[in-house]
Amino acid sequence: MENPFIEPIFELLLNTQQPLKIHDIGQALKPLQQAQLDDDPNSHLFKLNFLIMNALYQLQDELINEYYLQVSSLHIELLVKPERDIQLVNTSTTHNLKAYYLDWQNYLTSNEEIAQLLAQFWQQFQQQPTQPSNLSEQQALELFQLNEDATFAEIKQRWRELALIYHPDRGYQSPEKFKQYHAAWQALKNIHVCIS
Incomplete structure (x- = not known):
């Protein structure tokens, strides 16, 4: 299968002076x-991310003689290789991700x-250590537009x-809004973990 994003992503990388994130490329x-x-919004997002990552890993292989393309969801950067070639660390996680995104059968993943996968992501995301939030429980609940008697299941939902x-x-334009909601989630999660 031909990936239509390879050339546009390569042009974007060549014309960008700073590292990108996966959502920057999506935008x-x-x-x-x-x-x-796909008609299903989660499947559409999955397929879009798959095409972007597939294109990045194909470019990484194609450009290996001239460039080093660093690929992670939060740091994508095209660097000119120095005269003296650098030794790159290839962890098994990176290798497994690359193998996954280069296998076109994974593009057809069922809903x-x-x-x-989304449930696993949320589970891992919630287990990550985070910065403590300065929000009170009341402020966080107001931000979530929930009543003070909201259950933890309702807060999580x-x-x-x-x-x-x-x-x-x-595709939401302001990452600050997401950060506000994430801070509110951290405050509420920490309060409920302490109570249980």
């Missing part, structure tokens, strides 16, 4: 997206499998809804 490619990749709307990968 830059919006004018090229002529059709929805059920995408839902499982509201966080997921807001994160899916405001996450930068979803």
Whole structure:
């Protein structure tokens, strides 16, 4: 299968002087997206991210003699290789990700499998250590538009809804809004973990 994003992403990398994030590339490619990749919003987002990562890893291989293309969701950067070639660390996680995104069969992942991957992502995301939030419980609940008697299950559901709307990968223009909701989630999660 031919990936239509390879050339536009290469042009973007050549013309960008700073590292990019995956959502930056997604935003830059919006004018090229002529059709929805899938009717299901989660599947559409999965397929868009798959095409971007696939293009990046193909470019990484194609450009290996002249450039080093660093690929991670939060840091994508094209660097000219120095005269003396640098030794690159190839961790098994990086290798596994690359193998996953270069296998076109994974582009056809079912909606059920995408839902499982999304659930795993949320589980890992919630287990990550975070900065303490300065928000009080009342402020966080107000930000989430929930009553003071909201259960932890309701808070968790509201966080997921807001994160899916405001996450930068979803095309929302202001990462600050997502950071506010994330801080509120951290405050509420920490309070409820302490109570249980």
